[in-house]
Amino acid sequence: MENKSLEVYKLLHKSFGQQHWWPMGGGFRPREWEVCVGAILTQNTAWTNVEKALANLRKHKVVTAEKMLQAKTNDLAIMIKPSGYYNQKAARLRGFSEYVLSFGSVQKFLKNAGRHDLLKVKGIGPETADSILLYACGKPHFVVDAYTKRIFARVGLVKNNAGYDEIQKFFEKNMKKDEKLYNEFHALIVELAKRHCKKKPLCKSCPLEGKCAKRI
DNA sequence: GGCCAGGACACCA
């Protein structure tokens, strides 16, 4: 069978080039812990707002799971306020920190984390879990976000009403389980969505030949 | 001033 998902990957990669997303990236390589925090803070939130929240956490030196548990939930909420849903996310960050430290250390968590148990942590859904497993733990879990659903439904590779697991299975079945490939693919999908949104459609220069036009 | 952004969860029928 012709591998359509890989074909889309190649088209995007050819058009946009290497994305250098964390933690593989070029200049700035955040520590794995910050990748986990970013995955939680970016829930339904623009990344520019997440960066402001991360900068506040660095400014107050709340840069480890231990520090996050030591901080008061209210103080944590104020630090992450720019990322929105701050009360909810402050509680989620503390709950996640507690879970991570139950492994003994962040390094042990990164090595031994499993999707099934991660999903039991309050505030960690499928996308956040897979983002953490892929970008922090370096394990080959394909991340399915809202862009992935819209784009691949539009080009006709997944059903409009397909659920998270179904879409993830589509990619993981059709491509080799490769952490670097999944990392780059997800980054390219986000890049396509950024460049080709309702306000500034790429139209003629869209790598998917306009099939994903209108709104991604 | 409205819409949207790299979701998840509680609640209800």
Next chain:
DNA sequence: TGGTGTCATGGC
């Protein structure tokens, strides 16, 4: 099991 409301800031 699926649909709906809620959480909330900042950029355009």
